[in-house]
Amino acid sequence: MANIWYIQVNRHCNNACHFCSNPSNGNNISYERWIELLDDFKERGYDWIIFTWWEPTLSPDLPKWIEYSKKIWMNNRMISNGMMCANPKFMQRLADAWLELVHFSVYSCYDKVHDFLTDTPGSWKKLMLSITNSLNSGIRVQINTVINHYNETHLDKTVQFLTKLFPPIRHFVWNNLDPEMMRKTDTAWSTLPNFDNFKPSLNNAMTYLTETGRTFRAEKMPLCYVPGHEWCSTETRKIVKDEERIVYFLDEREMIHEVEWGHEKLEKCKTCDLNSICSWVYEYEQFYNYVDVYPQKLTKEERKKIIEDIKR
Numbered sequence: 360m361a362n363i364w365y366i367q368v369n370r371h372c373n374n375a376c377h378f379c380s381n382p383s384n385g386n387n388i389s390y391e392r393w394i395e396l397l398d399d400f401k402e403r404g405y406d407w408i409i410f411t412w413w414e415p416t417l418s419p420d421l422p423k424w425i426e427y428s429k430k431i432w433m434n435n436r437m438i439s440n441g442m443m444c445a446n447p448k449f450m451q452r453l454a455d456a457w458l459e460l461v462h463f464s465v466y467s468c469y470d471k472v473h474d475f476l477t478d479t480p481g482s483w484k485k486l487m488l489s490i491t492n493s494l495n496s497g498i499r500v501q502i503n504t505v506i507n508h509y510n511e512t513h514l515d516k517t518v519q520f521l522t523k524l525f526p527p528i529r530h531f532v533w534n535n536l537d538p539e540m541m542r543k544t545d546t547a548w549s550t551l552p553n554f555d556n557f558k559p560s561l562n563n564a565m566t567y568l569t570e571t572g573r574t575f576r577a578e579k580m581p582l583c584y585v586p587g588h589e590w591c592s593t594e595t596r597k598i599v600k601d602e603e604r605i606v607y608f609l610d611e612r613e614m615i616h617e618v619e620w621g622h623e624k625l626e627k628c629k630t631c632d633l634n635s636i637c638s639w640v641y642e643y644e645q646f647y648n649y650v651d652v653y654p655q656k657l658t659k660e661e662r663k664k665i666i667e668d669i670k671r
Contacts (some may be wrong), residue, residue: 365409365411366388366393366396366408366409366410366411367381367386367388367411367413368387368388368393368410368411368415368418368420368421368424369386369387369388369413369414369415369417369418370383370386370387370413371383371387371413371414371417372413372414372417372440373414373417373440373442373443373479374413374414374440374442374477374478374479374482375477375478375479376476376477376478376505377476377478377541377542377544377546377547377550378476378505378507378536378538378541378542378547378550379413379540379541379542380536380537380538380539380540380541381413381540383413387418390420390423390424393420393424393427394427397424397427397428397431397433398431401431401433405433406433406434407433407434407435407436408428408433408434408435408436409435409436409437409438410424410425410435410436410437410438411437411438413440414439414440414442414443415437415438415439416437416439416442416443416444416449416453417443421437421453421456422452422453422455422456423456425453425456425457425458426456426457429456429457434459435457435458435459435460436458436459436460436461436462437458437460437461437462438461438462438464438503439461439462439463439464439489440463440464440477440482440486441463441464441482441485441486441488441489441490442479442482442485442486442489443489444461444463444488444489444492444493445485445486445488445489445492446492447492447495447496450489450492450493450495450496450498451492451496453496453498454496454497454498458498459498459499460498460499460500460501461493461498461499461500461501462500462501462502462503462532463486463489463490463493463500463501463502463503464486464503464504464505465486465502465503465504465517465521466504466505466507466509466510467483467509467510467513467517468513468516468517468519468520468521469513470483470484472509472510473486475509476505476507476509476510476550487524490521490525490528491525494525494527499527500525500527500528501528501529501530501531501532502518502521502528502530502531502532503531503532503533503534504517504531504532504533504534505533505534505535505536506533506534506535506536506552506557506561507536507550507551507552508549508550508551508552508553509550511552511553511556511557511560512556512557512560513560514533514557514560514561514563514564515560515561515563515564515567516560517564518531518564518567518568519564519567522568522571522573528573529572529573529574530573530574530575530576531564531568531573531574531575531576532575532576532577532578532593533561533575533576533577533578533580534577534578534579535552535578535579535580535640535641536550536551536552536579537579537641537642538551538642538645538646539642539645539646551646551647554581554584554650554651555651557584558584561577561584561585562585562586562587562588565585565588565591569588575588575591576591576592576593576596577591577592577593578592578593578594579594579638579640579641580592580593580594581637581638581639581640581650581652582595582631582633582636582637582655583631583633583637583652583653583654583655586655589633589636589665590665590668590669592637592638594637594638595636595637595638595669596669598635598636598638599636599666599669599670600669600670623639623643623644624637624639624652625639625643625652627652627654628652628654630654631652631654631655631656632654632655632656632657632662633655633657633662633665636665636666639652
C-alpha cells in the first residue's frame with residue numbers, strides 16, 4: 360500500500376489549458392506552512408509527496424521544499440507543464456536539490472494539437488526540451504496525458520512517438536477530464552471526450568506499452584473501457600489495496616482526505632462482474648451522461664487474476 364500526498368504549492372500558471380481543473384486564483388503556500396504540512400504527513404506514514412497544480416516550477420521555494428523532503432526521507436516528485444524546465448540550468452537546479460521524478464503533461468504528439476489545448480503557442484517545443492533536460496540531469500520522467508476530444512483517436516501514436524524519441528521513459532498515465540472547474544467556454548466544452556472513440560486508441564497504446572516492457576495507469580476510467588487492462592485503473596487499485604489519498608488545495612476546499620473511490624453507477628452496472636472494483640465515471644449526471652457502459656462477464660478465475668495482478 361502506497362499512500363500519496365498531493366499538495367498545491369501555488370495556483371498560477373504559464374499555460375492556460377482549456378480543460379484545467381484547477382484554474383489560477385493567485386494563491387501561494389508559504390515555506391513555513393509547507394514545512395508544517397510536510398512534517399505532519401510524514402508522521403502519518405505517507406510515502407510520497409507530489410508537488411502539483413499549477414505550476415510548481417513557478418514557486419521560488421521549490422528547490423528548498425525538495426531538499427527538505429529528502430532530509431526527512433520522504434520520496435518526492437512533481438507534475439509540470441514543462442515551460443520552465445526547458446531551461447537546462449533550471450532543470451539542473453532541481454536535480455541538485457534531489458528531485459526524483461517529474462510527470463510532464465503531454466497532450467499529443469502533434470505540436471499544433473498540444474499548443475491549442477494549452478492555449479500557449481510554443482508550449483509543445485518547450486516540453487520536448489524539458490523532457491530532454493530532465494533525462495540529461497538524471498531525473499526520471501513519466502508522462503501524464505489528459506484524454507480529450509482533440510487527442511482521443513491518436514493516444515497510441517503519442518505513446519509510440521515519445522518512447523521512440525525518449526527510450527528511457529517507462530511509465531504513462533492517462534486521466535479523464537474533470538469538467539467541474541474548467542473554463543465555461545464553448546472551446547472548453549468541446550474538449551469533452553467520446554469514450555467510444557478513445558477506447559481503441561487507448562487500448563492499442565496499452566498493448567504497445569505492455570509489449571515493450573513499460574507500465575501505465577488510467578484514472579477516472581470505467582473498467583469496461585480497458586478490457587484486459589483492468590488492473591491499470593488507479594481507482595480500482597486503490598479499492599483493492601485499500602489506499603487513501605490526501606490533497607491540499609489552495610482554495611476553499613483546503614484539505615481533502617479521499618478514502619472512497621466509487622461514484623453513483625447506472626442500473627445495468629449491477630450486472631457487471633467487475634462492479635465491486637469499478638469506480639465508474641466522476642460527475643456522470645452533470646457532465647458525462649452521454650457515456651454508455653458495457654457490463655463485463657468474467658469467470659471467478661479471471662476476476663481473481665485481476666486482483667492478484669494488482670496486489671502483485
